Amino acid sequence: xxxxxxxxxxxxxxxxxxxxxxxxxxxxxxxxxxxxxxxxxxxxxxxxxxxxxxxxxxxxxxxxxxxxxxxxxxxxxxxxxxxxxxxxxxxxxxxxxxxxxxxxxxxxxxxxxxxxxxxxxxxxxxxxxxxxxxxxxxxxxxxxxxxxxxxxxxxxxxxxxxxxxxxxxxxxxxxxxxxxxxxxxxxxxxxxxxxxxxxxxxxxxxxxxxxxxxxxxxxxxxxxxxxxxxxxxxxxxxxxxxxxxxxxxxxxxxxxxxxxxxxxxxxxxxxxxxxxxxxxxxxxxxxxxxxxxxxxxxxxxxxxxxxxxxxxxxxxxxxxxxxxxxxxxxxxxxxxxxxxxxxxxxxxxxxxxxxxxxxxxxxxxxxxxxxxxxxxxxxxxxxxxxxxxxxxxxxxxx
Numbered sequence: 001x002x003x004x005x006x007x008x009x010x011x012x013x014x015x016x017x018x019x020x021x022x023x024x025x026x027x028x029x030x031x032x033x034x035x036x037x038x039x040x041x042x043x044x045x046x047x048x049x050x051x052x053x054x055x056x057x058x059x060x061x062x063x064x065x066x067x068x069x070x071x072x073x074x075x076x077x078x079x080x081x082x083x084x085x086x087x088x089x090x091x092x093x094x095x096x097x098x099x100x101x102x103x104x105x106x107x108x109x110x111x112x113x114x115x116x117x118x119x120x121x122x123x124x125x126x127x128x129x130x131x132x133x134x135x136x137x138x139x140x141x142x143x144x145x146x147x148x149x150x151x152x153x154x155x156x157x158x159x160x161x162x163x164x165x166x167x168x169x170x171x172x173x174x175x176x177x178x179x180x181x182x183x184x185x186x187x188x189x190x191x192x193x194x195x196x197x198x199x200x201x202x203x204x205x206x207x208x209x210x211x212x213x214x215x216x217x218x219x220x221x222x223x224x225x226x227x228x229x230x231x232x233x234x235x236x237x238x239x240x241x242x243x244x245x246x247x248x249x250x251x252x253x254x255x256x257x258x259x260x261x262x263x264x265x266x267x268x269x270x271x272x273x274x275x276x277x278x279x280x281x282x283x284x285x286x287x288x289x290x291x292x293x294x295x296x297x298x299x300x301x302x303x304x305x306x307x308x309x310x311x312x313x314x315x316x317x318x319x320x321x322x323x324x325x326x327x328x329x330x331x332x333x334x335x336x337x338x339x340x341x342x343x344x345x346x347x348x349x350x351x352x353x354x355x356x357x358x359x360x361x362x363x364x365x366x367x368x369x370x371x372x373x374x375x376x377x378x379x380x381x382x383x384x385x386x387x388x389x390x391x392x393x394x395x396x397x398x
Contacts, residue, residue, distance in 0.1 A: 002033040002078075016057055016176055018148040024105035026148045026175075027059035033078055037118050040073070044119065047071050057148060057174045063110040065119060073119055074110040077103045132214035133159075138168065138221075149175035149184030150217065154224065157209065166209055167225075171218040180298060185218045187288040192220045194290040198262040204255045204284045225283050227275035230330075234271055235339050242355050246390050247280035249331045249365075253383035255284050256327050260379055263293050265319030269326030270306045270341070271333055291319050305329060305341030308369070317373060324376045328368025335365075345369075361389055 006012040006029050018026040034040035044065050051070040058064075062072035081092040085102040092100040096114055111117045137159040145152040150170035157166045171188025195208045206222040213219070230248065233240075252274060259266050267289040275283045291297040297319070306326040308317060317325065329341045335355075336347035345366070352362045364385045370376050377385075 001035055001039070003031060005030045013176075016148045018060075018146065022105075023146045023148075024061050027057040027072070041118050044071050044073060055174045055177075057176075058172060060146075061105050061107060061110060063117075063119070075112055075115060133210075133212050134214050134219070138166075147176070148172070150188060157221070160209075165224045167206070167222050169220040169222070171220070173216045185216075188218045188220050190290060191287045192218075194264055194287045195220075195222070198259065198264055201262055202255070202258045204251075204258065204282060205287070206283070206285065225275055225285070227277045227283065229272050230274040230276055230282065230334065231271035231339075233276055234333055234337055237337060240337075242357070243390070244280055245335060246386055248276070248282065248334055250383055250386035250390060251280065251282040252327060252330055252334075253379050253386055255282060256323050257379035257383050259284075259290075260293060260320055260323070264290055265293050266290055266323050266326075267307070267319055268303065269323050269330060270303055271330050272303075274330075293320055295319065303341075308371075321373050321376055324368050324379060327379060327382065328365055328376075331365050331368070358389065361385060 006015055012029050014020040015029065016026055032040075032043060034043055048065050048069050048071045054070050056070040059072040062074045065071040065073060075093065077091050077093040079092075081094075081100055082089045083092040083100045083102050084090075085104075091103040093103045093112065094100055095112075101112075137157060138155040139158055140156040142154045143151055144154055144167070150172045153168045153170070155166055155168055157164050169188050169191070171184040171186070173183060173185045175184030177183040189211075192208060192211045195205055199205050199207055206225055209221040209223065211218070211220050230252075252269075255274075256266065256269055266284075266287060268286055273284060273286045275285060277283060289302070302322075306329050307322050308325045329344065332338070332344040332348040333341055335351050336344050337351070338344040338347050348365070349362070364377055364382055367375050367377055368382065
């Protein structure tokens with residue numbers, strides 16, 4: 001009997017993230033290919049008994065053997081047969097008449113319509129379930145992102161008058177659980193806590209509409225914010241005036257400073273999480289990793305290049321200094337127009353000279369990434385340097 005399994009815990013983490021091997025692979029740390037239907041039913045029953053009451057992420061698009069079971073199943077092709085479907089080559093399965101159809105990984109496709117589900121006798125009849133806000137309050141769902149710890153959706157909130165578009169963030173129980181036990185459910189709940197606490201005083205962060213639990217997940221409903229991410233603006237290579245560039249830098253600094261003034265640390269400061277709006281204003285998104293400023297909370301997930309967790313002398317960065325490093329990297333990326341956060345310093349220096357920007361400004365931004373933590377200026381001090389530069393009458397920024 002054939003089976004496959006992840007070769008390491010690192011590979012399991014990547015698999016459960018749903019972004020490296022595809023969202024449909026989340027939770028499939030062992031996959032078994034039984035030689036017959038009878039054998040599949042027997043193995044599934046044995047595995048369910050062995051793993052009963054164990055926590056596990058939901059396997060997208062597959063059917064659970066029973067409610068709250070770790071065992072999932074689907075009907076799929078074992079051969080190398082492929083078909084062209086919507087201009088893509090996809091694995092194929094055979095119908096009863098021998099014709100090939102695509103082996104789709106999508107909701108409701110775990111067992112083809114022409115087959116009888118052999119696991120139905122093992123699956124208990126679902127209990128009467130009451131409708132959740134997902135069914136009663138929101139319609140016209142559009143998935144904006146999907147990964148192991150949860151999805152992000154745009155939807156129409158029909159519970160408000162008039163109806164309005166909103167964004168719903170989903171935190172899945174056991175989704176991308178880290179070594180400290182933090183899963184998608186906990187992360188989105190923390191983001192909601194941050195937004196409720198800070199949004200009254202920080203105009204740049206999204207307003208919370210409501211939160212609720214449904215189907216074992218935590219849901220955060222927020223206002224819909226439009227705009228292009230700063231990362232896309234950087235990658236576009238479109239011409240940008242020095243004044244506009246400095247205004248974006250000042251906006252980033254102001255947002256991070258306001259977050260710190262509210263007693264929080266962001267810990268995910270990067271161009272992808274800033275949305276550009278009119279008049280060079282920025283809005284900030286994605287606060288799953290936020291924590292109280294002086295809270296001892298180990299940073300689990302972080303984007304490489306935007307966080308230096310251990311500084312010179314073995315000192316561990318505080319939540320605030322993690323933000324300062326990310327702010328410095330983001331500003332360097334913007335000025336150098338570098339798509340990657342890895343080693344933007346050389347291109348930053350060239351652009352500083354090309355745009356004839358003052359030396360003290362360059363030194364302030366470079367200090368944000370200093371290996372000596374105490375040399376990193378605060379976000380508010382950085383904002384003041386940028387604002388003075390924009391207001392200084394000696395300079396004219398085209």
